[in-house]
Amino acid sequence: MEKINIAIDGPAGAGKSTIARLVANELDFVYVDTGAMYRAVTWSVLKADLRPDQEAEVVQVATRLDIRLVPGKDGQQVYVDGQEVTAAIRSAEVTGNVSRISQIPEVRRILTDKQKLLAADKGVVMDGRDIGSSVLPDAELKIFLTASVRIRAERRFKEIQDDRPEVTLEQLEQEIASRDRMDEQRETSPLVQAPDAVLLDTTEMSIAEVVERILELCRAKVGGK
Numbered sequence: 392m393e394k395i396n397i398a399i400d401g402p403a404g405a406g407k408s409t410i411a412r413l414v415a416n417e418l419d420f421v422y423v424d425t426g427a428m429y430r431a432v433t434w435s436v437l438k439a440d441l442r443p444d445q446e447a448e449v450v451q452v453a454t455r456l457d458i459r460l461v462p463g464k465d466g467q468q469v470y471v472d473g474q475e476v477t478a479a480i481r482s483a484e485v486t487g488n489v490s491r492i493s494q495i496p497e498v499r500r501i502l503t504d505k506q507k508l509l510a511a512d513k514g515v516v517m518d519g520r521d522i523g524s525s526v527l528p529d530a531e532l533k534i535f536l537t538a539s540v541r542i543r544a545e546r547r548f549k550e551i552q553d554d555r556p557e558v559t560l561e562q563l564e565q566e567i568a569s570r571d572r573m574d575e576q577r578e579t580s581p582l583v584q585a586p587d588a589v590l591l592d593t594t595e596m597s598i599a600e601v602v603e604r605i606l607e608l609c610r611a612k613v614g615g616k
Contacts (some may be wrong), residue, residue: 392418392609392610392612392613394420394512394513394514394563395513395514395530395531395532395589395609395612395613396510396513396515396516396517396529396531396532397414397420397515397516397517397530397531397532397533397534397605397609398412398433398517398518398522398523398526398527398530398532398533398534398585398588399411399414399516399517399519399522399533399534399536399605400518400519400520400521400522400523400524400527400534400536400542400582400584400585400588401518401534401535401536401582402520402537402543402570402571402574402582403543403547403567403568403570403571403574404538404543404544404546404547404600405536405537405543405593406537406538406546406569406593406598407426407518407519407536408424408426408427409517409519409569409598410518410536410598410601410602410605411424411516411517412424412466412516412608413602414533414602414605414606415514415515415516417602417606418514418606418609419514420514420515420516421509421514421515421516422460422462422467422515422516422517422589423460423515423516423517423518423520424460424469424505425502425506425512425517425519425522425526426518426519426520427459427460427469427480428458428487428490428502428505428506429484429489429493429498429502430469430480430481430485430487431454431469431471431476431480432452432456432458432475432492432498432502432585433450433455433458433480433485433488433489433492433493434471434479434480434485435452435471435478435603436448436449436452436488436611437454437484437485437488437605438493438550439452439461441481443488443491443492443531444491444594446495446497449492449493449495449498450497450501453497453498453501453502454501456472457471457473458471458505468491469556470500471479474579474601478595481551481554481609482554483555483558486566488572490570490574490577491504493572493574494573494577494578494579495521495579496578496579497591498519499580500580503525503526503580506519506522506526506527507527508512509532510526511529515527520529520574520580521580521582521583521586522535523535523587523588524580524584525580526583528585532589532605532609532612533585533588533610534588534589534591534605534607534608535584535588535589535590535591536593536601537587537590537591537592537593538592538593538594539594540564540566540567540571542566542593543567544560544563544564544566544567545560547563547564547567548560551563568574573576579586583597591605591610606613
């Protein structure tokens, strides 16, 4: 298939990372998990004993970080300055602070520049919350994935039961609803559906059905050129 860029946006727990990775595998494209990049910055900030409100220091950390996303047999691996942090960046502490870090305009600018470079040669599937609207506004195909808050909480609950056994489904539902509000209300690159994005509500769709629908849209886009 002709190389195009695919932007997949949506709220927390919508399945963006899983879907984007599978679509990239099917097309032999490069998968870029932008959420992991923000988590990597957040992990590094917390490791440096900084608070999210120490914006100048946080920006200094983000500026000097070397973040690498490497395909692995068990999914994408994340490296920060040569250290593998794939599991560490999914901790409850990182999850609780990443929205605040991602609201800092200069952090978003730094990571957006890195993301644009990754997509410069086309053939990229990139997921996040502002990809179609801000990072890759010229992407040939834009998808906005969503699902009900309850369904997103149930999906996340299944994913983290082993790592966070103390968390209840109700707590997760509250966390996700709060994350939605923060992402939608931030001043810099808020979570929005780009005007030319295709809305896919996955509440009653399986992963395979969502992937196939996106592949259909890819074929239609390339075939229509």
